[in-house]
Amino acid sequence: MASNLKEIIEQLKLERDILRDGGYGRSVRTPWQPTELFRDSVTCLNFGETVKKHPCNECSLWEWVPEDRQNEDIPCHFIPLNDDGDTIAGLEEIGDRDRAEQTLLDWLERTIAHLEEMARRGERPGEA
Numbered sequence: 001m002a003s004n005l006k007e008i009i010e011q012l013k014l015e016r017d018i019l020r021d022g023g024y025g026r027s028v029r030t031p032w033q034p035t036e037l038f039r040d041s042v043t044c045l046n047f048g049e050t051v052k053k054h055p056c057n058e059c060s061l062w063e064w065v066p067e068d069r070q071n072e073d074i075p076c077h078f079i080p081l082n083d084d085g086d087t088i089a090g091l092e093e094i095g096d097r098d099r100a101e102q103t104l105l106d107w108l109e110r111t112i113a114h115l116e117e118m119a120r121r122g123e124r125p126g127e128a
Contacts, residue, residue: 005115005118005119005123005124006119007060008060008115009112009115009116009119011043011060012060012108012111012112012115013112014042014043015038015041015043015108016105016108016109016112018041018042018043019101019104019105019108020105036074036077037077037088037092037100037101037104038061038074038076038077038088039074039076039077044059045058045059056070056074056075056076057070059076061076061079062075062076064076064079064080064111065078065079066078066079066080072089074089076088077089077092079107081103081104081106081107082103082106082107086099086103088100088104091103
């Protein structure tokens with residue numbers, strides 16, 4: 001993982017709180033454009049940038065991006081969020097933003113719980 005376990009948990013909790021508090025809504029600067037999950041979040045390394053200034057492999061979400069999707073424009077949109085393999089990209093492609101947000105929220109809850117359990121056991125990222 002790109003960061004230590006505590007930092008990753010805090011970042012995921014912030015993302016979770018954003019979704020719980022109503023999601024992304026519309027940008028004040030560009031209200032005519034829809035927002036993108038993860039990419040338009042303060043947790044994104046490239047938040048507020050018109051072009052990527054930071055490589056996505058420096059992001060703490062990188063560990064969950066499938067290897068065959070790491071060259072995508074927004075690789076975190078291809079993280080499998082559940083046992084069905086749903087991804088942000090797939091759910092938004094079919095136009096189901098509400099389901100995308102709920103599925104992401106569920107993934108965040110499960111992932112945070114798992115990482116907190118790892119921390120309680122004293123495990124470090126990358127360990128079984």
